[in-house]
Amino acid sequence: MSETDTLPDPRALRDAFGCFMTGVTVVTTIDETGHPVGFTANSFSSVSLDPPLLLVSIANASRSLPVFKGAKGFAVNILAEGQKQVSATFARPAEDRFSTIYWRKGPVGAPLIAGVSAWFDCTLHQAIEAGDHTILIGRIGGFEATQEPGLGYYRGAYVTPAATAAQLPTGPDVVISAILEAEGQVLLKGDGHGGLTLPMARVGREGVQTALSTLIASTGVQAAAGSIYAVYEDTAQACQHIAFRCPAVPGKAATGAFVDLTPEGVAEVSDPAARIMLNRLADEARMGNYGVYFGTNEQGMVTRANKGKDQ
Structure with a gap:
């Protein structure tokens, strides 16, 4: 999907941002050889509805940083409450984090993980150095929210909507x-x-x-x-x-x-x-x-x- 195609509905985007701002996410992209790359992040933020922009941050020490800065775009996959193992897989070093993960390419081209609570597929709008992290701003080219409850992460432990509501x-x-x-x-x-x-x-x-x-x-x-x-x-x-x-x-x-x-x-x-x-x-x-x-x-x-x- 190109930036000249129909943009996501702003009202639906606003609702999605409101529901998933604090979930555990896996940020993914494709490297220059065509292989998928990703890392776990414990939040993302909306930036703008017009144009539709969001941001995530990645450590400057990350080996994946050059790939994300040079890629066409990236996807934010908001994990479902049953995907703790997926979060753990993308948070630790591994030669191929996608070897046990089913995924497909999104409308913009970044990897979308199966079974997630929601996803946003973006073109890379801007990369900004900020201290020991780099902020990746993405322009949303496609997104989908499902009925799957999201997975949260707080003070070293995973939480689910049901557990959070009870507390x-x-x-x-x-x-x-x-x-x-x-x-x-x-x-x-x-x-x-x-x-x-x-x-x-x-x-x-x-x-x-x-x-x-x-x-x-x-x-x-x-x-x-x-x-x-x-x-x-x-x-x-x-x-x-x-x-x-x-x-x-x-x-x-x-x-x-x-x-x-x-x-x-x-x-x-x-x-x-x-x-x-x-x-x-x-x-x-x-x-x-x-x-x-x-x-x-x-x-x-x-x-x-x-x-x-x-x-």
Whole structure:
């Protein structure tokens, strides 16, 4: 499929990005001799819907880096929950990682692994050196999402959607917030006391995902339910707080307005924990290296989760 062919539907792409942003992926390509090459990465990120772009990162020390930089393109294969062995195969050194894997060429030409939860086949749009990794930006030429649950990876262990859902707190003591991002801005609303706050909601019997969808809809902004950005115990409010990054389309909100994602723009956020979180997001957005915060509203740690793993 060439860049002049029909582009993937932006709405379907947005839904796919929202569902699979945190899954374990295998990034694949074809070398100059026609042989498949791949490595395991524990996340990828959407970059743009128009044109449709995504990114992954690969270690500069990887033996596969020259192949990926010189290839026509690459595919991102989001593994299904039953493909732990596939992840392990592509994460460790091997002469032929594809010898036990069934695969086919995608519409752009990169290897697509059978049985995955979803795949994106891309032409190489740009390769950017960033510290000890290189960012590969791909222009999506084809994609498919299936009903297979995805495989996750967190703190040295694999997780599945069922296990993750069981571990996420639910009930009246859980509060969620939606960080709706659009073109370097974030949506804030009045807190009723002269300050600003993120859109927030308390979770009831409906569960976290339904509560998040309802919260996004209440803002009147077109946005997708994104990835978890912070999980912390709010000792001041006696609740568990989960913050989600949600890519949004610029527009007028039902309540509140978009402000610049800068220290000055979020200075009037009344909750110190939320203000610190947004300042961190502003810094990470400039670097393009995002993490997930775990702890309390006073102290904790940030786990980086968007670098590729390659041996």
